[in-house]
Amino acid sequence: MTEILPESFFHQPTLELAKALLGCKLVKRTNQGIASGYIVETEAYKGPEDRAAHSYQNRRTKRTEVMFGNPGYVYTYQMHTHCLVNVVSNEVDKPEAILIRAVEPEEGINLMYERRGQMPAKNLTNGPGKLTKALGISMEDYGRAFFEPPIYIAKGYTPESISIGPRIGIENTGEAKDYPWRFWVTDNPYVSRKR
Template sequence: MNIYEMLNIEALKTLSLGKLEILEESFFTRSNLLLICEELLGKVLLTNKTEGLSGGLISEVEAYFGSVDLASHAYKNKRTKRNEPLFKSGGILYIHTCHGHTMLNVVTNRENIPQGILIRGIIPLIGIDLMKQRRGSVKEVDLANGPGKLTKALGITMYYNTKKVYRDTTDNYMSEICIANIGIKLEQCMIEKTPRIGIDYAKQWLNQPLRFSLLI
């Protein structure tokens, strides 16, 4: 049985939006980066744009440990206009470009501890037709199975830099982007931990198992 069958993905595609529980800010401000990575798997990343809702189940993430991590944009606490969001309190987005692709990172931990999580893939659940319009003629399984693919599929641009993904208690409406819980419980056997991708320069960090993926 594969992960699609184990999680009953086809049934999740008909999920009522009323079942979405947008995560609280406290989920992201915790100090245990690896735990947050694991717990992000199976959560829903959702964008709410004028053309409609689109989103999916987070299936792949990578952890970045900030000042001590050679692969982090904030290595040695280097602080620039570009990476300033990493130094904010957790629960906001750090958006940047890499080789022409838009990359979506969620900031974690407390202010001035520049840790974050790169979201590398989602399993499409909501607004699949809209995602196909944005991505062109590709198979559903390939719509958002990469960091640049998912941002294009969800209509995410630099505009979303510093946007909150947690529940705004002052607003009764769904925000422009959020991460929500739909009650999925993952077993350890469903999660694979491997080294991060594309960081050959990161020396002792190169082979650390900081990439978390659903075993699809």
């Protein structure tokens, strides 16, 4: 039986939560069925003082509104043609979030192939836009809670080793591009980038 993590799990500092999410199971229920994967890569964004964060300098917009609320909620946004999924973290009015960058497929793999097409298994979910398409996560999930269906995070496994490095794709953010706020399960083949 899948054990959904309680709301209290999300009440921990952003960098700690970004590591604690590794090995947890991300699950999405749709009319087509259930698809899930173990989270193997995350990136933390620490709000007002982080130039790479959407909420830098407390920018409060229609898009970032959910980040100003309670932790444990879904922050989805469009980037080019992709939907990306984040876990809101920190306290109310401290807008921080954790991007889920990669998952290791677990349940509903045939459904993932239907959504993504035929390809090597390791390419199914090894990036933030790939995993949302594979799992059926969309902009409709914005503002939902990660601790109740149809989208939720459940207990998984504890990684033996966690690697740490700078975040990806944020070159124009000054010193923020070098913060070591990307975390991944060491040597997992589904991680989007090894370094």
